[in-house]
Amino acid sequence: MPDTWLDIAPDARFGPSCLPYGVFSTPDRSERRVGVAIGGHVLDLGAAARALGAPFAGAVSGASLDPLLAAGRPVWEQVRAAVQEWLADPAREGDIRPHLADRAGVMLHLPFTVGDYVDFYSSEHHASNVGRIFRPEQEPLTPNWKHLPIGYHGRAGTVVPSGTPVVRPVGQRKRPSDAAPLFGPSARLDIEAEVGFVVGAPSAQGERVPVASFADHVFGAFLVNDWSARDLQAWEYVPLGPFLGKSFATSVSPWVVPLQALQAARTAPPARDPEPLEYLRDAEGDPWGLDISLEVRLNGHLLSRPPFSGMYWTPAQQLAHMTVNGASLRTGDFYASGTVSGPGREQCGSLLELSWGGKEPVRLPDGTERTFLEDGDTVAITATAPGPDGAVIDFGEVSGTVVPARG
Numbered sequence: 534m535p536d537t538w539l540d541i542a543p544d545a546r547f548g549p550s551c552l553p554y555g556v557f558s559t560p561d562r563s564e565r566r567v568g569v570a571i572g573g574h575v576l577d578l579g580a581a582a583r584a585l586g587a588p589f590a591g592a593v594s595g596a597s598l599d600p601l602l603a604a605g606r607p608v609w610e611q612v613r614a615a616v617q618e619w620l621a622d623p624a625r626e627g628d629i630r631p632h633l634a635d636r637a638g639v640m641l642h643l644p645f646t647v648g649d650y651v652d653f654y655s656s657e658h659h660a661s662n663v664g665r666i667f668r669p670e671q672e673p674l675t676p677n678w679k680h681l682p683i684g685y686h687g688r689a690g691t692v693v694p695s696g697t698p699v700v701r702p703v704g705q706r707k708r709p710s711d712a713a714p715l716f717g718p719s720a721r722l723d724i725e726a727e728v729g730f731v732v733g734a735p736s737a738q739g740e741r742v743p744v745a746s747f748a749d750h751v752f753g754a755f756l757v758n759d760w761s762a763r764d765l766q767a768w769e770y771v772p773l774g775p776f777l778g779k780s781f782a783t784s785v786s787p788w789v790v791p792l793q794a795l796q797a798a799r800t801a802p803p804a805r806d807p808e809p810l811e812y813l814r815d816a817e818g819d820p821w822g823l824d825i826s827l828e829v830r831l832n833g834h835l836l837s838r839p840p841f842s843g844m845y846w847t848p849a850q851q852l853a854h855m856t857v858n859g860a861s862l863r864t865g866d867f868y869a870s871g872t873v874s875g876p877g878r879e880q881c882g883s884l885l886e887l888s889w890g891g892k893e894p895v896r897l898p899d900g901t902e903r904t905f906l907e908d909g910d911t912v913a914i915t916a917t918a919p920g921p922d923g924a925v926i927d928f929g930e931v932s933g934t935v936v937p938a939r940g
């Protein structure tokens with residue numbers, strides 16, 4: 534673990550191996566600034582870089598991560614190395630300390646301007662569970678599932694930072710037993726615990742981005758709650774996929790963990806059978822499975838622990854697939870993994886699975902039961918991953934509270 538002169542408790546979140554990036558403001562200064570989380574502090578990265586005359590100061594002095602994302606991998610590496618050096622060298626304390634804020638007192642904002650947003654469906658356990666629940670008379674996995682990472686384009690404009698209330702969506706729903714569609718607030722509001730990836734370096738239209746170029750284009754990872762109205766979704770999704778059942782809100786965690794912090798978390802993905810087509814094969818000796826352990830809490834009660842390490846398709850394969858037709862990447866494009874679910878019921882990343890389609894309610898410690906979310910419910914997703922030398926990489930949290938539908 535890199536040393537630091539800073540006072541950081543050994544069990545504190547965001548140790549020196551993590552150094553995630555976000556955008557913050559303070560009660561006395563509403564201007565948004567790029568920050569790096571370190572223990573209980575936030576380093577004002579732009580102010581520190583300017584004070585120390587760092588060559589990358591321009592890329593970290595704006596009101597979002599956008600210029601840093603666009604600057605590309607050599608600059609990402611330069612910035613991280615500099616911050617690690619500043620925090621390790623006691624001679625820098627006098628220069629750095631004035632630019633630290635108390636993390637408990639800052640407001641955190643959407644860290645980057647969201648370009649296009651794609652959501653995948655890459656957990657075999659989740660896809661199989663959903664297949665069994667929604668289409669019990671058919672094979673759980675569709676015939677294409679093991680040949681390509683299935684995804685859909687979501688709504689970028691409704692991506693919101695953690696803490697933003699989520700208004701219960703209204704729309705059409707129709708169960709097979711209903712003679713006609715009903716209209717009103719969703720009665721089956723759900724969550725999806727996912728991991729998101731943000732593109733930094735763009736690509737040209739007509740060009741493919743191979744799996745081996747993942748780390749040249751993707752800057753980092755964060756947590757996602759893909760709120761889902763199951764009743765709206767079930768009625769609308771045939772044949773073109775999710776639409777209004779998903780587009781009302783997608784929450785993201787405020788701290789973006791750079792891929793560089795996830796080197797020790799890299800792991801071999803599950804064996805793929807059948808072998809994917811050439812363009813989807815893992816780069817030789819360089820697969821991008823990630824050992825990230827998620828936790829999902831409802832009103833503080835631990836509901837499940839979804840393991841990201843079992844995801845069938847990696848984020849590198851998702852990126853290669855997303856661009857194989859020549860679709861270009863823009864800085865700020867964001868794609869999510871799909872609901873993370875493991876083989877066990879207590880490892881499922883959605884209430885749809887945890888309550889098995891609403892048939893088996895989840896019991897909470899206060900004696901109440903849930904199949905889907907009620908107004909006032911707060912869902913929080915957290916995650917950790919192994920860091921270097923036994924350190925823990927912390928993703929922080931994405932949370933949101935459901936508020937009643939608007940009349």
Ligand code: MN
Nearest residue numbers: 652725759872
């Ligand atoms: Mn999803």
